[in-house]
Amino acid sequence: MTTILQDSKILVIGAGLIGTSIALGLKTHGVAVFLDDHDLDALETACTKSGAEKLIGNMKVDLVIVATPPSAVASVIRQVAKSYPDAVITDVASVKGSIFADLADEPVDVLRRIVGGHPMAGREVSGSAGAKANLFVDRPWVVIRNSVTDESAFELVNELALTLGAMPIQRSSDEHDKAVALISHTPQVVASVLASQLIGAPDSHVEMAGQGIRDTIRIAASDSRLWSEILASNSVEVVTRVNAVADALHDIAQALSLGETDKVASILAQGNLGQRRLPGKHGVGTQADATVLVRLADKPGELARLFAVAAKAEVNLEDVRIDHSLGRMTGLVELTVTKASATALESALQAEGFSVIA
């Protein structure tokens, strides 16, 4: 499928979640990958996990992917540029402007080989243990030129993203940093600060939590050390946005204490508009859909048996949601089907002993 990358030797520096996932993904596609990390234990684990080889000595490589914590990226790129004078160099850091600024005094010869990269994928786990070859599938991978980046280097990094199943999108460094401040960094800060409000609350309050707050603070589980670095390297944009959110919160609090219900409603209505700007599925399905709610018995195999019954009844499932809010794997399953087939599905499930909740 790919050609240039297939014949390349690739070095990944940094044996964390992203670096190991890249190595694993590339190995899966038959690309020659080497891994390096100053933490030799982490390196060993990541090599075992990914099947990549440990970097030994001074071999020639065509592409170096710097997947270290963001604060180390610029200095690692400087070293790499010297050690591998012909290699294209990219990184995976969530922020670009500060790295580009840091490298601005590098000779043009080096800058031509540098391509910024940001695969927008992650999990609320860190380290190579959570690595997955398919971590990047269908995710945006932002690819960023500096003012002198070679076209061939730029193409190679786009090909890297495509090989791993991601969608390469091209942005300027400034555009990228502004966008992630808005759609990633500020939500992280807001979710973390909101979640921290739960620390001192009595159990009897926290027990009442439902899916709303659960979704709102899900990303507050992210790695706090890594995120403090990410935020620090995009601080100008993030500070502006976070202060804007804080000011808007003070405004709505004031409107509430003054009893200005119309003003409160108008702020909430703006939230409606903002939420609708997100790409993708909205709302709860169309009017042509119906949902069937089933309670699974707490024993193995029930989920598979449920789907087998649906398949046998020749009912086309539009969607499946499993309710995890009660902390068990099994529990409530909501199946979305066409209105026309809901009754048939319910009958089929009941005939097989499932507890359909009308």
Next chain:
Amino acid sequence: MTTILQDSKILVIGAGLIGTSIALGLKTHGVAVFLDDHDLDALETACTKSGAEKLIGNMKVDLVIVATPPSAVASVIRQVAKSYPDAVITDVASVKGSIFADLADEPVDVLRRIVGGHPMAGREVSGSAGAKANLFVDRPWVVIRNSVTDESAFELVNELALTLGAMPIQRSSDEHDKAVALISHTPQVVASVLASQLIGAPDSHVEMAGQGIRDTIRIAASDSRLWSEILASNSVEVVTRVNAVADALHDIAQALSLGETDKVASILAQGNLGQRRLPGKHGVGTQADATVLVRLADKPGELARLFAVAAKAEVNLEDVRIDHSLGRMTGLVELTVTKASATALESALQAEGFSVIA
């Protein structure tokens, strides 16, 4: 199963999402239900949807459920107390203190029949069209006494919650209002304010949005008029909490602009702790689990076919996630299985022509 409620006549006032869902749920359990609403069109629609009868004239009822917008609840309860001098009266409003305060001058005779209620269920849709008989299944339904509430009235409302599949939990009015300010009202305000930041952003920024912000602002889609009323009726608690979040956001913004990375990390770490207080499932499954990622072809029946193959292969699915972030019903499906059965599942799926993404 239930006894007192089965023999009761119940009147639901308010033909919106919650009122119609209650009527529908009670009808499903064979309870005699009547509906009333000052909006006659809405009433007609809700009666058709729920199978409940329209209230006609002055019949005797045993339980009145006031499911009007929160700002009308206290005055409707006053009227109901006169029209139905023997009925138990409950409501479904998200806030209790202001309603109890409003009713404090009612005679003891009336107060004894009043039980506060708050079914903690909802959807990001309003109106009877979205009503579901099973809306309350497994959800908390807070049941609240005043100082003179009759034990029999209190029991009847607990039975109402149980009949509809909810988990009745008992709280004081003050405890309830403090808890919902924390776990429901403040998250709503924060999500709405964060979402409103997207309004003026360029498409090229919003296009980069992933699952993180999507979850964080999901509830920003809620009904802004209803929520402005809810917030107004719990304003003291909400104002305190929202201001605390705003102050904490200003603090982290200041720490960021001063380059105090340790302080930023410590605020984010507090978010980790707070997030972990939520009941339920955490993280991304155990080390004993593996995930299999499958891309479905965009044609009907693929999801059912997928589950049929898993069932035939006798693989026990631990969990299923369908990725909606790209705005299509079909797309990527992530199946969680035990590590031991992952390979068998992959082979079975591939043999049936599924695209397993390694």
